[in-house]
Amino acid sequence: MFRLYNGVEIPETGFGTWQIKAGGEAYNSTISALEAGYRHIDTAYAYENEESVGKAVRDFGIKREDVFITTKLPSHIKSYDGAMEYFDKSNKNLGLDYIDLYLIHAPWPWSNIGQECTEGNIEAWKAFIEIYRQKKARAIGVSNFLVKDMKAVSDATGAQPMVNQIRYFIGNTQPEITGYCKQNGILVEAYSPLATGELIGNETLKKLAVKYGVSVAQICLKYCLQNGVLPLPKSTNADRIKANLKTDFTISSEDMSYLDGLSGVGSVKFLRS
Numbered sequence: 001m002f003r004l005y006n007g008v009e010i011p012e013t014g015f016g017t018w019q020i021k022a023g024g025e026a027y028n029s030t031i032s033a034l035e036a037g038y039r040h041i042d043t044a045y046a047y048e049n050e051e052s053v054g055k056a057v058r059d060f061g062i063k064r065e066d067v068f069i070t071t072k073l074p075s076h077i078k079s080y081d082g083a084m085e086y087f088d089k090s091n092k093n094l095g096l097d098y099i100d101l102y103l104i105h106a107p108w109p110w111s112n113i114g115q116e117c118t119e120g121n122i123e124a125w126k127a128f129i130e131i132y133r134q135k136k137a138r139a140i141g142v143s144n145f146l147v148k149d150m151k152a153v154s155d156a157t158g159a160q161p162m163v164n165q166i167r168y169f170i171g172n173t174q175p176e177i178t179g180y181c182k183q184n185g186i187l188v189e190a191y192s193p194l195a196t197g198e199l200i201g202n203e204t205l206k207k208l209a210v211k212y213g214v215s216v217a218q219i220c221l222k223y224c225l226q227n228g229v230l231p232l233p234k235s236t237n238a239d240r241i242k243a244n245l246k247t248d249f250t251i252s253s254e255d256m257s258y259l260d261g262l263s264g265v266g267s268v269k270f271l272r273s
């Protein structure tokens with residue numbers, strides 16, 4: 001478990017559902033994840049699979065408090081009322097009574113990456129604070145935010161995000177934003193911890209995986225965990241879903257330093273998440 005600064009505990013590996021199609025694929029993958037032992041599922045309104053994820057969790061029959069559910073406000077919604085409206089839509093889609101962690105999906109719309117939306121982010125963040133105050137979400141945070149975006153919402157409201165979910169993997173550790181988060185007690189979550197699969201065939205990582213008797217995916221996920229970052233691997237394959245939870249080995253500090261020094265092993269550009 002990781003512990004957020006408000007005391008909420010969050011299972012240390014989450015099941016990522018970006019790019020998993022609504023319907024059978026999302027439903028079956030979520031069931032496979034729950035069967036494998038995941039107790040943390042990450043979705044978003046924009047993934048269009050909240051209903052399938054929610055139904056799988058309900059059908060699996062797990063107690064609500066035993067599973068941690070994250071979802072996200074669409075990136076183009078930059079108003080107080082819009083945030084309130086879309087929270088209710090996501091909550092209804094999931095059908096799980098409340099949300100564990102609600103995130104602003106990005107500081108700008110995916111259709112216009114880098115657009116200046118500071119005022120809109122502050123308005124949305126005020127709605128998030130109200131959602132949290134009303135106990136409709138156990139924790140609130142952001143995704144894809146840079147330091148300036150995080151400072152803007154924190155300074156305007158006096159309440160800093162509890163989480164920042166970013167594209168993070170070996171060779172793309174975003175030291176400025178991860179450093180800021182660590183200094184301020186904000187949990188960093190890694191989406192695309194395998195660089196959306198790009199790292200799997202990497203020869204350097206393959207050699208290291210052989211040394212530890214694990215897979216490249218397991219090296220990538222353990223790298224996140226040993227850096228205090230919560231990975232959100234995505235897979236639609238039951239065996240890989242299961243294997244991605246097995247991280248009970250330790251990467252030596254020399255090998256961690258070596259991995260810290262790698263760059264260019266996966267593409268660092270923003271991809272729509």
Ligand code: A2P
Binds near residue numbers: 196200217236241
């Ligand atoms: P698949 O869904 O067929 O398993 P990321 O989590 O960085 O977004 O990466 C997801 C990509 O990596 C998907 O294409 C997924 O394919 C693949 N993947 C996930 N887990 C593994 C694994 N253990 N070994 C190989 N490929 C994996």
